[in-house]
Amino acid sequence: MAKPGKSRREFILEIVRGAGATIVGGVIWGGILLDNAAGSLVLRPPGALESDSFLAHCLKCGLCVNACPYSTLRLADVGNGLANGTPHFEPRGIACEMCEDIPCTVACPSGALDLGLVSKLVDGHSRLDINSARMGIAKIDTDNCIAYWGLSCDVCYRVCPLMDVAIELEYVRNERTGVHAELRPVVNGDACTGCGKCEHACVTEEASIIVLPLEIAAGKVGSSYIKGWDVEDERRMKELDKPVTSSEAAEKTLDYLNTDDLFDE
Amino acid sequence: MSKSLSSYRYLLLRRLTQTVILVLFVLASSKVVNVLNGDFSFALFLDKLPLADPYAVLQMFFAGAKITIDVLIGAGIVFFFYALLAGRVFCSWVCPVNMVTDLAGFLRRKWKIGESGGSRNWPRSIRYWAFALGLILSLVFGMTAFEMISPIGIFHRGIIYGMELGWFVIVGLFLFDLLVLKNGFCGHICPLGGFYSATTRFSLLRVRHIKDACTLCMLCKDVCPEKQVLHLVGKKDGIVESGECTNCGRCVEVCDDDSLKFGIRSSKKFK
Numbered sequence: 001m002a003k004p005g006k007s008r009r010e011f012i013l014e015i016v017r018g019a020g021a022t023i024v025g026g027v028i029w030g031g032i033l034l035d036n037a038a039g040s041l042v043l044r045p046p047g048a049l050e051s052d053s054f055l056a057h058c059l060k061c062g063l064c065v066n067a068c069p070y071s072t073l074r075l076a077d078v079g080n081g082l083a084n085g086t087p088h089f090e091p092r093g094i095a096c097e098m099c100e101d102i103p104c105t106v107a108c109p110s111g112a113l114d115l116g117l118v119s120k121l122v123d124g125h126s127r128l129d130i131n132s133a134r135m136g137i138a139k140i141d142t143d144n145c146i147a148y149w150g151l152s153c154d155v156c157y158r159v160c161p162l163m164d165v166a167i168e169l170e171y172v173r174n175e176r177t178g179v180h181a182e183l184r185p186v187v188n189g190d191a192c193t194g195c196g197k198c199e200h201a202c203v204t205e206e207a208s209i210i211v212l213p214l215e216i217a218a219g220k221v222g223s224s225y226i227k228g229w230d231v232e233d234e235r236r237m238k239e240l241d242k243p244v245t246s247s248e249a250a251e252k253t254l255d256y257l258n259t260d261d262l263f264d265e
Numbered sequence: 266m267s268k269s270l271s272s273y274r275y276l277l278l279r280r281l282t283q284t285v286i287l288v289l290f291v292l293a294s295s296k297v298v299n300v301l302n303g304d305f306s307f308a309l310f311l312d313k314l315p316l317a318d319p320y321a322v323l324q325m326f327f328a329g330a331k332i333t334i335d336v337l338i339g340a341g342i343v344f345f346f347y348a349l350l351a352g353r354v355f356c357s358w359v360c361p362v363n364m365v366t367d368l369a370g371f372l373r374r375k376w377k378i379g380e381s382g383g384s385r386n387w388p389r390s391i392r393y394w395a396f397a398l399g400l401i402l403s404l405v406f407g408m409t410a411f412e413m414i415s416p417i418g419i420f421h422r423g424i425i426y427g428m429e430l431g432w433f434v435i436v437g438l439f440l441f442d443l444l445v446l447k448n449g450f451c452g453h454i455c456p457l458g459g460f461y462s463a464t465t466r467f468s469l470l471r472v473r474h475i476k477d478a479c480t481l482c483m484l485c486k487d488v489c490p491e492k493q494v495l496h497l498v499g500k501k502d503g504i505v506e507s508g509e510c511t512n513c514g515r516c517v518e519v520c521d522d523d524s525l526k527f528g529i530r531s532s533k534k535f536k
């Protein structure tokens with residue numbers, strides 16, 4: 001602030017200096033922020049918004065962490081590659097126990113954990129439903145999962161809170177021995193909540209089934225492919241039909257093909 | 266009370282409130298008693314009353330978040346408590362980082378660091394630029410910019426949940442205040458301090474000065490973390506007007522001549 005007696009020139013200089021320092025500070029500060037946001041390999045509590053909005057909402061208050069009866073959640077420390085102070089969990093340490101009353105999401109004051117994302121409609125009423133949580137998707141490393149070697153292990157299948165829904169066992173003939181069957185765990189990405197109980201329980205030295213955040217694990221088809229055998233998806237086709245055939249571009253192309261010019265050449 | 270103890274009466278009280286708040290946070294997070302649950306950006310008092318840091322909520326808003334009712338009410342309660350009643354007491358009676366920077370300030374005085382030559386004079390207005398920058402960066406990057414780097418949150422998480430690297434930030438801040446700039450962080454840089462400085466100048470609780478009792482010993486300016494606000498000392502009667510005063514009470518307790526007092530702002534002039 002300009003003190004009385006300061007000349008106009010000094011005052012302007014001070015403003016310029018302040019603005020300069022602010023820009024330098026902003027660049028450094030912004031760099032730190034980008035670095036914090038970059039750590040995308042992180043599992044959030046149930047009901048977490050997708051990562052961009054999550055960072056806009058979460059106040060880092062820790063109420064979710066304090067509400068969790070199993071000490072699953074932690075707030076990220078500085079410099080561990082996750083957004084500083086935000087809640088996350090590591091299933092190999094402590095997995096999410098899928099509480100039916102979802103105390104973590106209920107406790108969140110900021111909306112960073114959104115009850116709407118872990119509720120479903122039952123008779124017209126919205127009810128908590130931990131099974132709608134999508135914290136991540138379990139992926140199996142079939143090279144190291146010993147069930148895929150033909151050994152007998154179904155630990156992940158048995159600990160899964162959605163046994164036979166989120167993980168199924170697939171019977172396959174063991175080509176090596178020719179006489180045995182392999183019982184291979186297969187994850188159903190539509191049902192897996194990402195709770196991480198499978199990763200936690202996996203018997204190999206490093207887990208051979210690990211939960212990855214949706215943003216990393218899930219692919220995206222886009223709108224170019226439509227399931228012809230799926231009535232719902234077919235409807236999408238019908239909607240797409242109109243603009244494509246009636247578009248000016250298509251008409252122009254037709255007109256062009258129908259003009260005599262083409263034949264003249 | 267002995268004279269020496271009485272000249273620390275507010276300091277001791279402040280350390281008490283700061284410690285009690287931290288202890289309450291620890292007790293709630295370890296599920297012993299739930300009086301104050303959360304942290305300095307959002308907390309629930311007795312599991313009911315929301316309290317939120319208004320600057321953090323402003324950042325949420327700029328980052329594009331939908332503000333929930335709880336958060337809005339919490340921010341309102343805190344904002345009006347400081348702005349209308351108590352002044353910038355967050356910085357001296359609540360914030361845990363103040364204990365670190367006060368310690369640095371104390372050691373600096375004791376070891377006479379930075380008194381000889383090379384007087385560094387950073388403008389105290391940096392905090393207002395930082396305050397604005399925090400909002401701009403929240404807007405640009407879509408996240409609560411100051412909350413992401415705030416030493417207040419880092420300190421709190423360090424105490425409650427334990428941490429490793431976070432302590433380097435706190436130690437760095439301590440060394441900065443000790444060796445580089447007197448009252449460096451809280452008195453010059455902290456955007457939250459800037460926010461409260463800018464919004465609490467009309468609060469009821471103010472320090473007032475009685476010129477006739479003043480012997481010009483300048484003990485008050487020695488201990489004050491925002492000594493520019495005491496420019497009226499020895500010159501005129503009145504209240505400390507600036508919102509930069511943290512109402513820490515250091516000046517009041519060290520003044521042997523009863524020339525500085527806590528008082529209530531009134532429509533009439535202080536007697």
Ligand code: SF4
Pocket residue numbers: 045046067068069070071072073095096097098099102103104105130
């Ligand atoms: S659902 Fe239960 S176990 Fe899982 S993170 Fe929330 S509180 Fe913890």
Ligand code: SF4
Pocket residue numbers: 057058059060061062063064065086087107108109110111112113
């Ligand atoms: S309760 Fe919500 S705002 Fe608080 S740390 Fe957890 S996710 Fe963030």
Ligand code: SF4
Pocket residue numbers: 137138159160161162166167187191192193194195196197198199211
């Ligand atoms: S993470 Fe594993 S245990 Fe949890 S639902 Fe998915 S497959 Fe089942």
Ligand code: SF4
Pocket residue numbers: 472485488489490491492494495505509510511512513514515516517
């Ligand atoms: S004027 Fe007094 S109460 Fe205000 S900050 Fe300075 S020492 Fe503290």
